[in-house]
Structure formats: C-alpha cells, structure tokens
Amino acid sequence: AYPYKKAISDTASDWLWDPFCFENGVIREYKDMKVEAGEEKEFLIIGCAMPVYPKILVFSDAPESMRELVINDVSTDISGVTSGYVSFPWPLSYPLSDGENKIRIENTSSHSVLVSIVFAEGRL
Template identity: 30%
Template sequence: MYPSVTINGIDMFQTYHAPLRELHSVQPPEVKSFFQEVPGGDGSIDLSETNSGRPTYKRREITMKFQCEMPMNQWSATVSNILREFHGKEGKVIFEDDPDYYYIGRMAVSDYERVVRAGTFTITVNAEPYKYELVSSLEPWLWDPFNFRTGLIRSYGDLQVEGTRELVIPGTERWIIPVMEVAGSLSLTFEGVTYPLKAGRNKLYDVVIKDGDNLLIFTGNGTVSVDYRGGIL
C-alpha cells in the first residue's frame, strides 16, 4: 500500500484504515491552447498566450483509489460516513508524501465494493490546475511538516515601514494579485510605477506577482501585510 492522504483535515488511514492503493493519483492539467488557421497559408497562428501572457490550464483530475480495512460488520456504516463527508463536497487534499502543498476541487465517491476482508472505493476530485502552498504569508508557520531542503518560509505580516522598505516575493507559476492590508500613510512602487495605498484593504490589479523574484517598494510611515499564497503545477 502507498502513503495516506488527508482530505478536509481527515487522515484517511487513521480514520478509515484506508491507504491509497496506487501511488500516482494526480495527473497534470491539460494546457489550454488556441490555434487560428490561416486561410490560404501554411500552418496556423498560436494564440494560446495572447490574452494571458502565459500558459493557462484546464482543471485537473485527481483519482484516489483506497482499500478500506475496516471490519466487515462496520463497512456499511463506513461507506455512509464516507459519502456524507466527501461526496459532492469541496475537498482540500494533502498527500502524505507532498505535505507542503494542497489541491482543492469538487469530489465524487464511486466504485465502492466489499470483498472478503476489505472494501474498496474511489474518490475523484475535479481540481483546480495548481497545487497551493499549505501556508500563506499571513498564516502561522507549521514546523512539523516543513521541508528544510525545499520549503520556503513566507512572512509578510505587519511589516513596519519608516521611510522606505523593500519586499522581495519569490513568485510561482500561478500569477497572483496580492491583497495588502495597510495602516498609516504608504505608497507602493512596483515595476517602476508608484501607487498610493489607502488605509485598510488594497488590491491593485496592475500589481501581479509572477514567476521569479518580484520587488515591492513601500514608502511612507505605517505597517503593511501582504497576503500571498503561491501555486505550482
């Protein structure tokens, strides 16, 4: 059997004695592509990135096949409980062997059957194309699952600005418009353009955190919290 998975905070192995039956549950998302035929010409024009400026993706499918080792006399009640918890619900899925990220999408339970000593069932997730960092830049860091070799600690809360303060955000494949919570009188310079920031919540649609290092320069006096959560394929 393969590692366990946690869905909406429920460890499937601990709760249902249900490890995964297959290691590879997650398939890559399909690329959204658009080609315009050229009348009277060879080939076609690739317009896939014309509107977005980057590759975009369809939702991906996650198929988790479980073997449930609950006693046979508990199987009917267990199936009902599994259906109540997961069928048709939105699921936050964390794999034991990839604990720094989660997938999210709409779930369906299927293919359940009881055999001599165990039962089997499948949970399919129609998931968003990216997997998301488990902890956002404003949430308390979780040291237990942290990978000191590959993990990235983001701590962008209550940053004190007295004059000028620079913040470099390592961006991911999923482009993000961050939300900034401001107290005091501040402005933001991003990619050579300066934006005034109001007290309270700010979401500037021209400030997009892209893959690579993104430099935000805050000027003034006050505090700012930048809410950011990266996503990768």
C-alpha cells in the same frame, strides 16, 4: 482545469514546521513589515509557480494620517481609512512572478505603517 495545488496557509500566517519541506520549501512570511513615516523601503518577495495578485494589508495606529501608499511607482489612495487594517487589491497590472520580486513601498504619511503582502502559494 485548475492545475495548481494551493498552500494551506498564506504569507500573513505563522508558518508550521511539520508540513515544511526542507529540500525545496520556501518560507514566505510577509506580515507586518514596518515602513516609517516618509520612508521608502524595498522588500524581496519570493513568488510562486502560480501567478498571484496579492492582497495588501496596511495598519497604522494613526489612520487619519494615511493618504497614499506607493508600490513600485503606482500610487494607491488609502485615505478614508478609519481604524486598524485596511485591505486593498494589488495595485499593479501584473502578478507576482515565480522567483524574486522586488517591491518598493513608499509611506507618504506622517506616521509609521505596517504592511503585509498576503497570498497563498500555488504550485504544479
């Protein structure tokens, strides 16, 4: 049996006021987080009860400069991207856990990138 209820929207979508619960709701908006060239940033990602392996979306206006993205010390090759957003699976062997997850992203390219961490909340 699959015990989780999944959210209608994901973390890259605009969140809606109408279905939002102000008592226990969490706004998970992880779209287009900017990481400058050569910069290393840490983001706080709020996980959910359902273990998830999010999808990573990366956008650069100069995709030829993109070589790799380092997420929590795991290097992911993103060379070969020709334009726009590139989507690749979660590079870590463990899922996001319930509660706070710190994600460190290092941009080794010579241009800034926009990173989105995409998943839909699941709860019991």
